[in-house]
Amino acid sequence: MVLNYTSFASLVLTCLSGNNHWKLSLLRWTIGVLLIALQIWTSWSIHDALGDFGWFFGDFFYPPKSKLSSTGIYRYLNNPERLLGSAAFWGCVVITNSRLIFAMALLSQICNIFFIQLVERPHMEKLYGDQVRKDAGLTKGIKRALKPEWEQKLVNVSFKVGKVVSETKELIEEAYSHAVPKESVVEILGETRAWLIGYRRLALTKIAGGDLSFLEPQKYHITTSQKRYHIGEPIKISWTAPGNHSLKDWIGIYEVTHNSSREITLVGSKGCWSGISSSGYEDDESIEFYDGIQGNIVLKGYRLPWRQGVWEVRYHHDKKHNVMAISQPFEIYVHKCEKDEKPAIEKDLFHLFQTCSMDVEDISEKDANKIVYAIKEMFGIEFSIEVICGARDIGRLAERICAAKGALKPFIST
Structure with missing residues (x-):
């Protein structure tokens, strides 16, 4: 953190000394200094609320000393450092009016958001569980002031942002796992383009909003015929649903550790999916049986996941990613051959x-x-x-x- 702020300050001073920025208008200096002061106040308030133990991420290394509390600045904001924690960087952008400083401030802001979303938030949920608030005091106040339809729009936007972040994380992990020496830069760019095309459709998929209780989620059930499958072995899936389900409902297979939510699926099925009805999905050969309220699906060939692990089947509503039912976990394994003959x-x-x-x-x-x-x-x-x-x-x-x-x-x- 010290190196981060020191290097950024050095870059700002270099930009100021290299150009005649000291004779700027009073307005830009005022706005810039106020933004820097805002971050200093935010950092002081966070330290005052968390103490040295929380400030230096103590619960990442030692058991927490007390229960999670929402005092001080955390009474109003769950993650004040998400935006206010980078205010000084944007203050420097206003003062210097430099494209380089703008690019570095934007990079710092993005890295900060990804750290909160992919590291800090999962850690807090794992460590403190239900103690973590979904809505801070300021958010609750805004929701009370908004009309219901605007509140639902904000919820949908939040889901979409979380979905894109989760997909980006998975894309980076998959790209890293497949990283091998390539013959040329053209080949690397070709593979990257193929990955991005594959994930574009999922990242832009709309998530259904509103109350889905009228669909009677408790009447949706989905099961697999076995608890263990050898890799490449067809997977038979049975499901039941109420009569008012959509013909566009579909099922997908996912590793149990890849979805943090049981209400909405946030990662792609990578081709391991099928519709439930031939009326909704024509020419889907995986559909073995359908009578309106129940059916059987057999996934085989390219629709099967090709990796060892523990998996689950998810039943989704109306060609979207709202989860109506989840199967019991099952294992995909590979037989180990110890003989050399x-x-x-x-x-x-x-x-x-x-x-x-x-x-x-x-x-x-x-x-x-x-x-x-x-x-x-x-x-x-x-x-x-x-x-x-x-x-x-x-x-x-x-x-x-x-x-x-x-x-x-x-x-x-x-």
């Missing part, structure tokens, strides 16, 4: 391709990439896509796995 490896490979309904003799690059992941989890060997596509035979692929395991055996500690 070719017959055992060949048998496991045959079962894998049979479960996934893939043809080893004519496999696409997309499916080959999935097999690369499965082989890595099953045998501890990571092949390239070219090896999978070039094998064209389960026996030949088993031989290569045997050879790789034999070559690595001297280097594996027992």
